[in-house]
Amino acid sequence: MTINILSKKALNILFIFISSYGIAQQKFEGTAHYISKTDVDMSNFSRPDMSEDQKKRMAERMKSMFEKTYVLDFNKTESIFKAEEKLAAPTQQGGNGGPGGRFGSVISGAVDGDKYKNTETKELLISNELLGKKFLVNDELPKLDWKTTGEVKQIGQYMCFKATAVKTWTDFDISNFRRPPGKEEEPKEEKKEEKQIETLVTAWYTLQIPVSQGPGNYWGLPGLILEIHEDNTIILCSKIVLNAKDKTSIKKPTKGKKVTLKEYNEIATEKFQEMRENFRSRRGGDNNRGGRR
Template identity: 40%
Template sequence: MNTNLTKRALAVLLLATSVITAQEFHGKAEYFSKRIMKKVTEQVTEKIEMKNNPELQGLLEEAMKKASEKQYVLIFNKIECLYEEEQKLDKPEANNGMSVTVSFSSAGKKYLNLKDKNSIVEDNIFGKEFLVVEPLVKPEWKLIDETKKIGEYNCFKAELVIPVSEKQKKEYEEFLKKEEKKPALFKIEKPEDKIVTAWYSPEIPVSFGPDNYWGLPGLILEVNDGDNMLLCSKVVLTNKEKTEIKAPTNGKKITQKKFDEILKKKTESMQNEDGVIIFQQ
């Protein structure tokens, strides 16, 4: 870790804390996401043979772009935060009788509590709701000696390496075994360690950020994990209005390991011999 950078960040953090005063403060940050779609679009286009149909290919690309761009809200104080997607109704669009709809699944509300040292995430398996409860494990961020402005805030750079999990390795090994017997419709790329780049501002002295990212000496305003970008568009801070932060309560409490086991079992029971999930009405 860069010692000079750490001293600079701490100096900004102390200054920001003194400005906010000793009173408890609350805040809200708004984010929007942009999924990096090139690989996914190319694979889908190739498999369903759209290369010779420019109109259909255009509709697919537009639908995937639209599905990947979402808006989120993070409300926080110094101890806890709640992150959730903003739900909006889509306006009906006129077309020539042809339409393409794409949807990316994502977890529901995400709650972190630094005092209790736990996280609670809403998730579901084909409509059945669960609360995934896990102890907080602080990410091992590497502070980088680079700075930039995001809006009115001075930000510092940090990087995090997320190694390939045993779950990912096992899933890839199972895919290769099936691939030997019969080529799969959609390929799975060999999993690799993920490098996450974040920009945080000690001028907002909380250790939270969007999605699952936290643990830096300042609010995270931008994240890029190689597949998805999360960018902060607005921050509101106050020490007057107290915003109540409620942990999610809908669903059966379960660990992440148990949730993954149930999801795997349920998904396999609904797949045909090509690995395609069949929904029956």
């Protein structure tokens, strides 16, 4: 005689599915805190003539530049995702142009503006600042074709389910600024071509918070996304506060020049390319002056 016994994990999953029918009708709103970390290939930034101490300091600046904390305020249909402000580390003399200095601040302002999403109207609004000028990116909310895998894991007190999607997008090419010294430039006409980027995205979401929201531009799953893996970046939820006494305030960004996402990427690509050329020109001038001593 064979008796089928459900495992404890299967029972937990079944319980969550049954419970979700009841909680889906509740009015959900809250705040989720996220930590974002990116593994950086330091060979793209260091030079052969750098000492080990210089490489170590640069690695620390890069780590600070790419480790950030965010807050997502959400309800059933709306959310706003904001980077938390932190005190800037003191810059080394002559280090304004290096990673983690002025260049890092410019990148942060260009990509880390407030992101408003409305899953009912499919509206996306992003407030970015590029070289002192404010832009309001007004576009349709991008949708990914999520595929569930059946895998589960626990994140804090929440049972999470795995989903994957292939993301194809056009963005300004940060790799242009990481080209090793001496590498030949591409022809100018090729630089104007849009660079299509395709990457696999892995998300972990929970049905215990039945809102189709998540960090950044991510959404479209039947529960709040608590973890995202994209290339060498991970975004992980560290804290959630639900239905607090003080109601969550979600305000649409309104300030800045209105552009589409495609238009903004074209503007950002051009401006960052100008920054790179100016930096190379200054560095070349410094080397020439040093050679005449």
